[in-house]
Amino acid sequence: MRRCAVALVHHPVIDGQGTIVTTAVTNLDVHDLARSARTYGCSDYFVAHPIAAQRELVERIRAHWMDGSGGRRIPDRKEALGVLRIVESLDAAIELLGGRGAVEVWVTAARDLGETLSFADARARVAGDGKPVLVVFGTGWGLAASVLDSADARLEPIQAVRGDYNHLSVRSACAIALDRLFGAGR
């Protein structure tokens, strides 16, 4: 089974009008995605934000759960936060995994991106041998085209059997994607 890491990108992402923006950190994104990453055996959960004050906020949340009262109250959460890495950019996350040539970058989107990697194929690929895989999630209305275009693969959008509505939170989308890749009893 391949090493897998997750990244949550706050820039460059798009807003509701398609403009490239930087989003603010959402507190629950920090521990929800850490808990999902840790549960599904991911080695790292990168929170990427270009603004130092926002990275410091993430660091304060991390410290609360790792070293502060939160960690004493809920030790399981402390373990989850152990996979969190706070970085300036997606590129910095890729560097920490060994550089662009050493990692497969898979991006995600709620909308149809044309040619995509199905979750069935993706699950088979992570079960085999190969480079580490970095699964990238965008905040706001999703990853900017520059990030989508430079990826090695685009995961298929998450869809339901019935209905064509898809407006999952990034917390839910990450949990579902990791379960599709690494869930047991499937």
Add this chain to the structure above:
Amino acid sequence: MRRCAVALVHHPVIDGQGTIVTTAVTNLDVHDLARSARTYGCSDYFVAHPIAAQRELVERIRAHWMDGSGGRRIPDRKEALGVLRIVESLDAAIELLGGRGAVEVWVTAARDLGETLSFADARARVAGDGKPVLVVFGTGWGLAASVLDSADARLEPIQAVRGDYNHLSVRSACAIALDRLFGAGR
């Protein structure tokens, strides 16, 4: 395909010591679970809380997204909040679905509950005909024994292929459970 509804219970649930408690409402639980429920075709998302002031808080969150500035900014979220029903108790949710004899109650837990319904079997059961299914999630450290014991089925705990750590948020657990029941391309 059977009608499916989701319930998020704030009482009776247990805390870290196994004591029965009432938990406070978490803002993001309101819309994250609504968005998952709507995406996977559930008819209703019941937030059950015995304290009136907490139900009023949920109503304020609902109004922000349905009638307020939130709904104007993000119309997709308005549609998700349309499935939200605010009730006093799990029993009240069951009554709204036609009463105890008219609904199958399936409970969830992160820990092993003995005899459980596998997600594969559960998926086949919801795909067929029958009573509406109400899938029940607990806040805090999970549903109290009285709720677990009165259910028609207990869904198997969500687990990963590798590792035995399981500390998902209820937002993630609900998203994964609905994807396992109603996800496409599986």
